[in-house]
Amino acid sequence: MKLNVNQQRHDVDVDPRTPLLYVLRGELKLNAAKFGCGLGQCGACTVLVDGEPVFSCVTPIALLADKEITTLEGLGTLEEPAPIQRAFIETQAAQCGYCIAGMMVRAHALLQKNPQASDADIRAWLEPNLCRCGTHMRILRAIHRAQAIMRTAQAGDAG
Amino acid sequence: MPGERAGLRVTPLRFIRFATVCCFVLVFAAGIFATAAWQPAIAPINPPLATSFAPDVVKRGAELAAIGDCAVCHTAPAGRIFAGGRAIATPFGTIYSTNITPDAETGIGTWSEAAFQRALRNGVARDGSYLYPAFPYDHFTLVSDDDDKALYAFLMTRTPVQAPALTNDLPFPLKVRPVLYGWNLLFLRRGPYRADPAHDEAWNRGAYLVDGLGHCGDCHTPRNLFGAEQRDRRFAGGAAEGWTAYALDAASPAPVPWTAEALTQYLGRGFAAQHGVPRGPMADIASDLRSVPADDIRAIAIYVAAQMGSHGPERTQIAQQVVTQNARGTLVVGNSADSQADTFHLAAPDGEGALIYLGACAGCHQGPRAMPYGGIDLSLSSTVSAPSADNFINVVLYGLPAAEAAHAPIMPGFANAMNDSQVAALARYVRAHFTDQAPWSGIEKNVTATRSAARAATVDHGPPSGLPGTSQRTTHEAQR
Numbered sequence: 001m002k003l004n005v006n007q008q009r010h011d012v013d014v015d016p017r018t019p020l021l022y023v024l025r026g027e028l029k030l031n032a033a034k035f036g037c038g039l040g041q042c043g044a045c046t047v048l049v050d051g052e053p054v055f056s057c058v059t060p061i062a063l064l065a066d067k068e069i070t071t072l073e074g075l076g077t078l079e080e081p082a083p084i085q086r087a088f089i090e091t092q093a094a095q096c097g098y099c100i101a102g103m104m105v106r107a108h109a110l111l112q113k114n115p116q117a118s119d120a121d122i123r124a125w126l127e128p129n130l131c132r133c134g135t136h137m138r139i140l141r142a143i144h145r146a147q148a149i150m151r152t153a154q155a156g157d158a159g
Numbered sequence: 160m161p162g163e164r165a166g167l168r169v170t171p172l173r174f175i176r177f178a179t180v181c182c183f184v185l186v187f188a189a190g191i192f193a194t195a196a197w198q199p200a201i202a203p204i205n206p207p208l209a210t211s212f213a214p215d216v217v218k219r220g221a222e223l224a225a226i227g228d229c230a231v232c233h234t235a236p237a238g239r240i241f242a243g244g245r246a247i248a249t250p251f252g253t254i255y256s257t258n259i260t261p262d263a264e265t266g267i268g269t270w271s272e273a274a275f276q277r278a279l280r281n282g283v284a285r286d287g288s289y290l291y292p293a294f295p296y297d298h299f300t301l302v303s304d305d306d307d308k309a310l311y312a313f314l315m316t317r318t319p320v321q322a323p324a325l326t327n328d329l330p331f332p333l334k335v336r337p338v339l340y341g342w343n344l345l346f347l348r349r350g351p352y353r354a355d356p357a358h359d360e361a362w363n364r365g366a367y368l369v370d371g372l373g374h375c376g377d378c379h380t381p382r383n384l385f386g387a388e389q390r391d392r393r394f395a396g397g398a399a400e401g402w403t404a405y406a407l408d409a410a411s412p413a414p415v416p417w418t419a420e421a422l423t424q425y426l427g428r429g430f431a432a433q434h435g436v437p438r439g440p441m442a443d444i445a446s447d448l449r450s451v452p453a454d455d456i457r458a459i460a461i462y463v464a465a466q467m468g469s470h471g472p473e474r475t476q477i478a479q480q481v482v483t484q485n486a487r488g489t490l491v492v493g494n495s496a497d498s499q500a501d502t503f504h505l506a507a508p509d510g511e512g513a514l515i516y517l518g519a520c521a522g523c524h525q526g527p528r529a530m531p532y533g534g535i536d537l538s539l540s541s542t543v544s545a546p547s548a549d550n551f552i553n554v555v556l557y558g559l560p561a562a563e564a565a566h567a568p569i570m571p572g573f574a575n576a577m578n579d580s581q582v583a584a585l586a587r588y589v590r591a592h593f594t595d596q597a598p599w600s601g602i603e604k605n606v607t608a609t610r611s612a613a614r615a616a617t618v619d620h621g622p623p624s625g626l627p628g629t630s631q632r633t634t635h636e637a638q639r
Contacts, residue, residue, distance in 0.1 A: 017514060039522075039571075052575035054573075058576075059573075062514045062515060063518070063519070127561075
């Protein structure tokens with residue numbers, strides 16, 4: 001089966017019932033998305049499908065032909081992190097870090113659609129993703145920082 | 160040829176005479192209507208002190224308010240409890256629920272008990288204006304004096320919230336409230352509830368609660384052109400907020416017929432092993448019912464089960480087959496911490512729908528976890544055997560969101576993972592594989608409509624907690 005992941009086409013030889021998460025981690029060695037609950041209830045495995053967040057642990061790849069999958073690795077690189085990645089690093093928003101890939105990916109999807117999202121919007125949007133370390137306030141701060149970074153970048157572009 | 164039209168000619172004098180007569184008749188009719196429709200204001204009072212109500216009456220009022228689900232409609236998304244402002248979409252336009260906290264200015268703080276009771280029984284506000292029957296006074300009219308008193312005591316002892324009513328969005332002539340005089344004349348059958356001596360006490364208690372304060376028929380009975388419940392089709396099934404409210408009469412779609420015991424479990428504990436969990440607007444109602452005394456839940460269950468009638472031996476046999484053929488343990492997937500991978504030993508999927516079911520659904524719906532934290536075996540699901548695919552589509556797209564501060568099942572939504580044709584393929588497979596019912600028609604169109612505003616469904620995030628700004632009731636649009 002062919003999958004479009006981070007703008008690259010991959011040919012994978014697995015049962016189409018296989019959850020996307022297993023293909024990402026096992027076949028493509030993209031290890032940012034994590035296995036948390038395996039039930040679509042914690043958000044650690046969140047990736048984007050056509051720009052919208054999905055739980056990759058309950059998404060069989062049979063659903064994904066002709067769709068564009070984006071993982072945290074697809075947002076930016078070590079040298080050139082995306083605004084959301086830069087903001088999480090600068091804010092040191094991770095404690096154990098297990099939920100953070102999912103948090104960043106979901107937050108990124110929101111900011112793409114609504115760069116001006118309010119604090120209430122962000123809280124409601126991130127509701128499906130759990131963090132057991134209690135890093136929520138830092139995560140929120142990081143997302144607001146990402147908004148600021150995006151605004152500055154835009155102003156720079158305009159100038 | 161002007162000659163031919165001579166006979167039809169209207170002279171100015173004749174026209175004036177005719178118009179005058181018409182005007183007189185209209186004014187006279189309007190006068191009679193206004194006199195009949197006019198309702199006096201009931202004098203405002205100073206908001207009573209909370210200490211003026213007996214605590215046990217207030218407590219009883221709290222239980223009754225839960226049976227009446229007052230908080231469900233009278234609380235806005237992310238709003239304060241009972242402060243109103245929730246939009247209620249009707250086929251006629253949008254009506255906003257009002258503030259029923261004891262705020263003197265914007266709530267019911269200046270309402271006397273008599274004014275409160277008149278609103279519940281006749282659908283008339285304290286100031287004499289008519290209330291719209293989105294407020295189910297056609298049911299509340301059955302409520303007893305004592306229960307009205309307790310409800311009043313409960314609401315008047317809540318925290319007052321300043322929240323002015325929002326303007327309803329209704330077309331002319333419906334925005335002229337006195338037209339409701341006509342509606343009441345046609346459709347309001349005044350109470351109080353009269354016990355039926357042919358049935359026992361529990362049945363009668365159930366009837367009083369279900370048809371009165373509980374207003375179950377509000378959603379579960381189909382409505383006529385005027386938005387009134389069709390009396391000859393009681394409990395034949397209706398709709399609410401983009402969801403099907405299943406038939407509670409002999410046409411109940413439950414694959415295993417409901418019993419009073421199963422209904423008691425479902426309403427009192429939030430799930431029944433052979434029926435699943437409430438979702439959509441019913442999820443709110445079931446969470447409210449958890450605080451209701453067991454005897455009342457049981458009475459409601461007895462009465463509702465009686466509406467479905469006794470099922471013949473054939474139905475019982477079919478139900479038995481459903482249970483034995485598909486019980487957990489016969490089709491169950493491997494017991495593993497991982498819900499997904501172990502469907503592989505099941506038969507190879509035949510077609511797209513089967514593939515999606517085995518990949519995305521079977522892990523939980525045929526998995527090792529027991530109800531309600533594992534998914535229901537779909538051969539037991541009313542959602543799958545119901546005449547309409549509405550609820551199936553809602554659940555697949557939006558799942559069962561986590562409830563706040565409550566133990567409740569969770570299901571992830573697949574709106575972002577599946578496109579319309581994939582949802583439709585899944586629906587076709589599940590309908591054919593798990594039921595004997597005819598295929599649903601127009602599924603793909605229905606999915607598209609559900610995703611757009613055309614059939615927006617309320618997706619519940621659990622009960623309003625009563626704390627400021629924590630109610631999680633949203634529509635899926637708000638989540639985007």
